[in-house]
Amino acid sequence: MRRSRNVKIVATLGPASSDFEVIRALHQAGADVFRLNMSHGTHEDIRSKYEQVRRVEDELNSPIAVLADLQGPKLRVGTFKDGEEQLSAGAQFRFDLDAVAGDSSRVNIPHPEILSALTPGARLLVNDGKIRLRVIECADDYANCEVTAGGTISNRKGVNVPDVVLPLAALSDKDREDLEFVCDLGVDWLALSFVQRPEDVDEARRLAAGRAAILSKIEKPAAVECFDDILEVSDGIMVARGDLGVEMPVHAVPPIQKRLVRKCRAAAKPVIVATQMLESMIESPMPTRAEVSDVATAIYEGTDAIMLSAESAAGSYPVEAVQTMDNVATEVELDPNYFQIIAASRTVKGDTIAHGIVAAAREIAETTDIKAICCFSQSGTTALLTSRERPSVPIMVLTPERRTARRLALSWGCNCNLTESLKRFKLAVVNAANAAQEVGFAKKGEQIVVTAGVPFNVPGSTNILRVAPCDERLIYSTDPE
Secondary structure (H helix, E strand, C coil): CCCCCCCEEEEEECHHHCCHHHHHHHHHHCCCEEEEECCCCCHHHHHHHHHHHHHHHHHHCCCCEEEEECCCCCCECCCECCCEEEECCCCEEEEECCCCCECCCEEECCCHHHHHHCCCCCEEEECCCCEEEEEEEEECCEEEEEEEECEEEECCCEEECCCCCCCCCCCCHHHHHHHHHHHHHCCCEEEECCCCCCHHHHHHHHHHCCCCEEEEEECCHHHHHCHHHHHHHCCEEEEEHHHHHHHCCHHHHHHHHHHHHHHHHHCCCCEEEECCCCHHHHCCCCCCHHHHHHHHHHHHCCCCEEEECHHHHCCCCHHHHHHHHHHHHHHHHHCHHHHHHHHHCCCCCCCCHHHHHHHHHHHHHHHCCEEEEEEECCCCHHHHHHHHHCCCCCEEEEECCHHHHHHHHHCCCEEEEECCCCCCHHHHHHHHHHHHHHHCCCCCCCEEEEEEECCCCCCCCEEEEEEEECCHHHHHCCCCC
16 A cells, blocks of 8 residues: 555554554554554454454455564562542652551562662652652652652552662563463564663563564663664664653653655654643544654654554544555655755765665665666565665565565655565566556656566665656566576
């Protein structure tokens, strides 16, 4: 399915978008990737949504990526005798390991690893940062705190600890079970929550064993500090601005987002900007102007994808939310300034033949009358390098691997088409010219750039570039030489 924009849209599935007709409408409205939130629903619920997505893919003959978002370890306070208590600024409050129900002076925190990692002066944030406390005194079994921002604290509210690296694995027992389930199901991407260091990615990669690509969610200050190392071991990144905005000053998040997006582009790894992008559309058919500007800013920065969470999962207007994102993305990319901004932020990196080929393809396409860049890619590496260039002409990816086509649905500008395995470059040119006309990227007599690796079907071997016309001789040629 040809899109009128390059940036991709990720839509979360949930109660408002769990049946075939709605999922089909979401994809037709612009959703390129569907996110399965493993924090909600049973395995059978997840299986049902996954199968509906694949039905849509088969019916529309359009590769769709499925991203399973693992819950990660959830840190929560215990329970209160009366269900909730009111904490006032300046008051003293204690967290401890005592399982007795809490009151206005203390509560259980069933995570000894938190208490053992705390130091005086460290902050604890409860209920998405609405309640803030500072540690005065602590030991392995308690932490006496001062309330710096008060409010109502209630049963099992989430806890954030931004100032220390917690000795927790990024995968809980639930995550390991979920990971095995969704990998067997056939998802294309695994989103890993609570990443603090590159080692957190290792276990997920080992368990996935190549069945799914690993996407690290950046939502902790520690992850921002060692981002380069995390990026190196990840296949993709999600800038999860929700928890990031809780654990860090909100005014620090925009420059962090811009910096991380640029680093991902330089590394040729897809990046998603997520959380509260069209939050008001959970209940309203129209977004706020600030939300539209927020979405547009991420697109101008060159992000690969923008994501909807509750807007499409539980909102009253899931299809409208996707359509709004599609409209904003299309309008931004029609702005003459868009590709000027993208070009100005392009990072020259790489010293391989493949890097040179894709850079030359973009240069030729943008300085002559070329209608599309068509790249043959077995593993997706060439497509990712071409996507990194952010060319102003369409990118067509031809691959014999359905798994590759699905994964690339997350990457900027990649329009994927399945093709048979080829042994001759001339047949690759024929197929590329044919596909460009069928999809509508080029007309008879117009030219395209074709890149490929010879010998074929060897991942990462891109070494040839040709400018080819779309003409009848090519379209109907069966000459294998």
